[in-house]
Amino acid sequence: MELQLQHLCKQYGTKIAVDNVNICLEPGVYGLLGANGAGKTTIMRMICGVLSGPPTSGTIRLDGKTMQELGERYYTHLGYMPQDFRFYPDFTAREFMLYMAAVKGMDKKQSKVRTEELLELVNLRDVANKKVKSYSGGMKQRLGIAQAELNDPDILILDEPTAGLDPKERVRFRNIISDFAKDKIVILSTHIVSDVSYIADIILMMKQGKILLQGSMKTVTNSIQGKVWEVMVDEHKAAQYSQSLRVVNLHHEGNLVRLRIVDDAAPAPNASIVEPSLEDLFLYHFSEDAQDERSEDNDNLD
Structure with a gap:
């Protein structure tokens, strides 16, 4: 599995949000770091195909084929947890997972099996019939990553997944991400540097829309x-x-x-x-x- 971003640019008027990014991602955990406005969320939304309008220029390729060539097949490889993820508060966690599975086009039998597996994995099985509106922030974050994993994606995109969590929940969440990261491309954006330090294989540091640094923890800190x-x-x-x-x-x-x-x-x-x-x-x-x-x-x- 190889995800290539080739000469990728996104411009809003005179503001260049992503500026000629060229990176090749293979299975592993990538920690995406940068200040607000660096272009992190823009680049993740472009990868997920949920940004309004196409890239200003450049291409995104999965195993050599562009998003356009792959069409709907491209999205079967993706799992996405946006920073501002919205839940239906009157759904239970189980109902929400089954609903998201239907949105992703999964068949009913597969949906039920996968839902139970993931609720167990994120430690929500015992509260699966409680409404989401009764959940703590940490429980909602765990449900968010569970829905992103429903279709067992090859590419998992997580935008600020540990924001607002207490230290205990963050440790639990990091462990969950590490479990999910086997044989996947995981892109994790966060302002909490310690979370990236613990789980990222490769650091991608963005500044003003460009990739400023790329490499292992040791490589980038040696700079x-x-x-x-x-x-x-x-x-x-x-x-x-x-x-x-x-x-x-x-x-x-x-x-x-x-x-x-x-x-x-x-x-x-x-x-x-x-x-x-x-x-x-x-x-x-x-x-x-x-x-x-x-x-x-x-x-x-x-």
Whole structure:
């Protein structure tokens, strides 16, 4: 199984949401990272064929054939959990799964068997006859990924699947995704960097519609090797550094403060180089976007 995005572009007026993306995806978990407006959701919606209007240019190919050549067969390979997934609140989980199976064109016998398998797998079997509106956020997220898996897709697209979950639910959700990821192309978009760190085989980092970095965790974090520092300073100096530098972490130790800083140059003579993490990498490339990210809504350009 191979999914190719070739010279893929999407433009809205003067705004370029996706800018000449060329990537080839094979089975594995791909962590798609980037600030709001980077083009993450746009590119996932193009892959799923649910974006209004076709790509401005470029092609999407599955095993060498374009979406147009494959027609409806293309969609049988897809499973999609959008960020703003909508449930019918008065459906039970079982009713909802059977409804989605019908939408996907599955036969009734297959639908019933697959529904029970997935409700068991996502730990919702015991509450399958309760209405979805009574579910917690974590339960709804688990139901969301279960419906995406109904047709046992070769390509699983998950847009912010762990948003709003508590740490326990996020761990459970990561384990579910890992179970589903065998022999599939899984594209996972999230702002929670630690989730990507745990389960992604390949990191895809987007910025301003382009793929900024692509590779294993070690490969992409090595790109800022020698740019992550730890330094012990007094509280006054810590406050100064926090205002002027990319401070990843701050920890008070007695009368001093230990700072973890991402910067091209040593912030102080006594600063020591430490191994970079994915969080360091994200801050290195997107710290200037932090204010914009806090103020932006998740629109169709993200």
